Amino acid sequence: MNDYSFTKKECDMGKDTMESVKKLFTTQSAKVDTNRGGEYYTDLYETCRKRLDELKALPVVNNKLDFQETIMDEGLDRRDFLKWASATTAMLMLPASFTPLVAEAAQVMNRIPVVWIELSDCAGNSEALLRSDGPKIDKIVLDIISLEFHETLQAAAGHQAEKQLEEAIELFKGKYLLFVEGAVPLGMDGQYGTIGAKAETFKDHLLRLANGAAAVIAVGSCATYGGIPAAAPNPTQSVGVMDVVSGKPIINIPACPANPSNMVGVVLHYVLTGKIPELDSLLRPKFAFGYRIHDNCERRAHFDAGEYVEEWGDNGAKNNFCLYKMGCKGPMTFNNCSIVRYNEAVNWPIGVGRGCIGCSEPDFWDKYAYERPMANANIKAPTGGVEKTVDEFGLALLTAAGIGIGIHAVASAVAGKKNSEKDA
Amino acid sequence: MKVKYLIEKIEGEAELEFDFKNGLVDNVNIYFPFYRGIEEILKNRDAMDALVITPRVCGICNHAHLIASVRAIENGLNKAGINIDLTQKAISLREFTLSCEIVQSHFKWFYLVALPQLLNLDRMKCPDNYILKASWASTNIVKALAIFSGQWPHASYAVPGGVSCDPTYEDIIQAESLVDEVIRFVENELIGMNIDEYHKRKEISNIKGDMAIMFGMLDKHNMKIKGKSYDRFAVFGEHPIFQTGQYNKKYSNDIDFSHIEEHPQHNSKAKSVTYKDMCYEVGPLARAIMTKNDFMLNLHDKYKDSVLTRVYARLDETIKLLVHIKSLLANLNVKELSCTLANMPKALEADGVGMVEAARGSLIHQSIIKDGKIQKYNIITPTQWNLSSGTQKEAGIAAQAIKGSVSIEEATFIFRTFDVCSVCTTH
Numbered sequence: 127m128n129d130y131s132f133t134k135k136e137c138d139m140g141k142d143t144m145e146s147v148k149k150l151f152t153t154q155s156a157k158v159d160t161n162r163g164g165e166y167y168t169d170l171y172e173t174c175r176k177r178l179d180e181l182k183a184l185p186v187v188n189n190k191l192d193f194q195e196t197i198m199d200e201g202l203d204r205r206d207f208l209k210w211a212s213a214t215t216a217m218l219m220l221p222a223s224f225t226p227l228v229a230e231a232a233q234v235m236n237r238i239p240v241v242w243i244e245l246s247d248c249a250g251n252s253e254a255l256l257r258s259d260g261p262k263i264d265k266i267v268l269d270i271i272s273l274e275f276h277e278t279l280q281a282a283a284g285h286q287a288e289k290q291l292e293e294a295i296e297l298f299k300g301k302y303l304l305f306v307e308g309a310v311p312l313g314m315d316g317q318y319g320t321i322g323a324k325a326e327t328f329k330d331h332l333l334r335l336a337n338g339a340a341a342v343i344a345v346g347s348c349a350t351y352g353g354i355p356a357a358a359p360n361p362t363q364s365v366g367v368m369d370v371v372s373g374k375p376i377i378n379i380p381a382c383p384a385n386p387s388n389m390v391g392v393v394l395h396y397v398l399t400g401k402i403p404e405l406d407s408l409l410r411p412k413f414a415f416g417y418r419i420h421d422n423c424e425r426r427a428h429f430d431a432g433e434y435v436e437e438w439g440d441n442g443a444k445n446n447f448c449l450y451k452m453g454c455k456g457p458m459t460f461n462n463c464s465i466v467r468y469n470e471a472v473n474w475p476i477g478v479g480r481g482c483i484g485c486s487e488p489d490f491w492d493k494y495a496y497e498r499p500m501a502n503a504n505i506k507a508p509t510g511g512v513e514k515t516v517d518e519f520g521l522a523l524l525t526a527a528g529i530g531i532g533i534h535a536v537a538s539a540v541a542g543k544k545n546s547e548k549d550a
Numbered sequence: 551m552k553v554k555y556l557i558e559k560i561e562g563e564a565e566l567e568f569d570f571k572n573g574l575v576d577n578v579n580i581y582f583p584f585y586r587g588i589e590e591i592l593k594n595r596d597a598m599d600a601l602v603i604t605p606r607v608c609g610i611c612n613h614a615h616l617i618a619s620v621r622a623i624e625n626g627l628n629k630a631g632i633n634i635d636l637t638q639k640a641i642s643l644r645e646f647t648l649s650c651e652i653v654q655s656h657f658k659w660f661y662l663v664a665l666p667q668l669l670n671l672d673r674m675k676c677p678d679n680y681i682l683k684a685s686w687a688s689t690n691i692v693k694a695l696a697i698f699s700g701q702w703p704h705a706s707y708a709v710p711g712g713v714s715c716d717p718t719y720e721d722i723i724q725a726e727s728l729v730d731e732v733i734r735f736v737e738n739e740l741i742g743m744n745i746d747e748y749h750k751r752k753e754i755s756n757i758k759g760d761m762a763i764m765f766g767m768l769d770k771h772n773m774k775i776k777g778k779s780y781d782r783f784a785v786f787g788e789h790p791i792f793q794t795g796q797y798n799k800k801y802s803n804d805i806d807f808s809h810i811e812e813h814p815q816h817n818s819k820a821k822s823v824t825y826k827d828m829c830y831e832v833g834p835l836a837r838a839i840m841t842k843n844d845f846m847l848n849l850h851d852k853y854k855d856s857v858l859t860r861v862y863a864r865l866d867e868t869i870k871l872l873v874h875i876k877s878l879l880a881n882l883n884v885k886e887l888s889c890t891l892a893n894m895p896k897a898l899e900a901d902g903v904g905m906v907e908a909a910r911g912s913l914i915h916q917s918i919i920k921d922g923k924i925q926k927y928n929i930i931t932p933t934q935w936n937l938s939s940g941t942q943k944e945a946g947i948a949a950q951a952i953k954g955s956v957s958i959e960e961a962t963f964i965f966r967t968f969d970v971c972s973v974c975t976t977h
Contacts, residue, residue, distance in 0.1 A: 247973070249562075251609070319583065353606075438709050438714060469689075472724070473696050478700035
């Protein structure tokens with residue numbers, strides 16, 4: 127059994143923060159606004175309608191694959207496609223009446239040029255996005271997104287590829303979406319990672335491409351916060367995209383790997399509205415990062431009932447009990463994995479009895495790390511600031527939620543013990 | 551004449567510096583302009599942190615890293631006198647997921663790297679459906695993997711003592727159907743015949759499908775004699791369908807970690823690695839040679855470690871693994887325990903080595919743990935074996951194979967038959 131308990135001080139703090147956490151999650155500003163009223167949506171609908179018509183009039187940027195044909199190739203029919211469109215509409219927090227627009231948007235995605243570059247990374251997000259993951263239609267949509275430049279997928283290589291990139295950023299100046307995978311190493315004058323025959327540093331490469339982009343989308347925890355390369359002692363002095371790029375809209379899609387559904391969501395939102403989606407203080411789209419893993423977890427009922435896995439392979443594990451005591455960071459992690467899951471939604475980490483490691487939160491490598499129970503992790507709980515919102519407070523307060531939840535976990539375990547004593 | 555050439559689409563870049571003499575490649579230096587310092591990052595961390603950090607070395611073979619780091623901890627625990635007995639169920643599940651990862655990587659190599667590059671040699675354009683084929687086949691096999699591992703890439707479902715998942719029969723049936731679909735893909739697209747027929751083949755020329763296109767083109771470009779290296783092979787990781795050991799003119803099943811040595815390379819953060827002071831090839835060809843099946847031995851007798859043999863070994867392995875993982879699922883006993891070690895001992899002192907066969911060859915993790923913290927962590931990746939410039943004494947495996955190439959295009963194709971990965975090599 128895990129041997130950890132809370133000190134009295136922690137418990138007192140917990141009582142305090144439990145109240146504040148309650149307030150936090152019920153204040154208006156912290157909520158994701160899913161109903162903005164009829165007028166708002168009528169206006170938005172008009173804007174989207176106009177935008178789509180404009181896009182349709184544009185020539186196809188790169189007609190590599192025909193959409194209808196691709197759908198047939200994958201053995202999917204119109205019905206499946208509309209099913210996907212309505213699910214995506216819901217994911218983007220739009221009313222059901224927007225479904226036909228989303229379906230249309232998917233089909234004009236090849237009007238928006240996308241440039242995808244890899245910096246200090248492991249190629250995991252490319253893998254997730256372009257080859258191995260995502261609900262089936264997302265994948266097809268991505269096949270037809272006009273990927274003007276993606277090192278792995280484009281046919282050209284070497285100098286030819288470099289030329290293609292230069293042409294693309296010139297031709298689509300101010301229009302392309304720049305997807306960035308990987309951190310930016312600043313140490314040793316950027317020599318820890320260079321690109322191309324001229325050995326341009328990752329930082330210079332990023333700044334040059336970001337300059338002509340409509341928006342920059344940082345994909346994965348490395349591009350967002352520096353991720354693994356930036357973990358202590360940060361040997362290469364790596365940072366995230368938002369620490370380097372300024373003067374451009376930046377959207378962060380953290381997680382390791384980032385969920386392809388969220389990447390598609392961001393592109394679709396841009397195609398549909400011409401704007402970037404609503405973001406939180408860490409520049410993450412609220413439609414994906416507005417809720418905690420814990421809020422929609424399939425094991426949540428066991429948490430509420432105080433039923434926990436206490437050791438690997440115990441009875442609790444066999445019965446799919448809550449993994450909080452094994453160090454699951456679901457209660458402190460904002461992401462939609464518990465809804466969209468992974469690999470065409472076949473499963474997700476909690477589904478195989480491994481708690482969340484909080485991979486979409488800043489510095490999780492150092493703060494959260496392995497499935498160390500929260501009480502043992504070196505995370506400071508904040509004090510005060512009841513009125514502050516999730517956005518203003520960021521990670522610190524979420525940890526307070528953790529302490530509050532910790533109290534619940536201990537209390538429920540005690541309650542459980544008492545019951546069993548009575549039974550005996 | 552010295553020529554520098556940049557290679558892309560390898561999860562990063564590599565720079566090859568060729569030395570041409572009389573129109574042929576005389577020597578080559580291989581340089582990867584990249585570094586993250588994963589081993590430095592692991593130092594002083596909680597021992598278990600390695601399980602979530604090391605998979606992030608590579609987005610393609612992340613699962614192999616997970617299993618290697620689990621094995622390193624288990625090996626350390628065993629040496630420290632804490633006996634770890636995995637159940638057959640845990641062993642099978644780890645093997646299943648590991649094999650799926652190898653298979654997806656081979657598909658991608660074949661359709662996204664090898665075929666387009668070969669076509670490029672003839673200035674032919676690659677049909678778009680190669681991308682879709684690669685994506686379809688690898689998506690499905692990875693889905694089967696994710697049923698047990700929770701996600702791919704970067705799963706962390708393996709824990710010291712076993713695995714965290716507890717699959718039901720329903721999960722197994724779902725995985726079986728996915729594997730069946732992928733086998734159908736192999737039969738219809740890759741080899742153009744059913745697997746039983748494939749097993750009866752006498753010659754490579756009997757094989758049909760996309761593989762026939764590949765072998766036709768290899769033949770045309772004389773790849774039966776090109777790309778030969780030292781004909782030395784090593785297999786370190788245990789896997790029921792591969793035999794561990796080494797081959798250097800003769801077979802030996804003795805292989806000892808203590809003979810492995812890493813050497814820093816000039817101008818690169820990637821280290822080269824030797825066994826008994828010699829470069830050895832790892833990967834599908836090494837595994838095929840050590841496992842000694844008749845067809846393969848025949849091929850090796852005729853063509854040695856040429857490109858043809860190397861490519862054939864990778865494709866043959868794909869099929870063998872698919873057949874193997876089907877039987878793993880069929881024989882899985884869900885009633886067994888998933889994990890036999892409840893908790894990690896506190897203040898652990900351990901020194902362990904974990905060796906695994908990954909898509910590109912033997913992957914080795916060594917962890918020295920004191921007082922529960924990582925003192926030293928060393929990762930030796932398969933691509934370090936195959937893709938270094940070499941040592942003072944001899945050129946590296948791929949560097950040797952490239953010698954004698956008539957053009958840069960030919961040389962880079964031969965280089966890619968080792969399945970290049972920049973992020974692994976440098977980590």
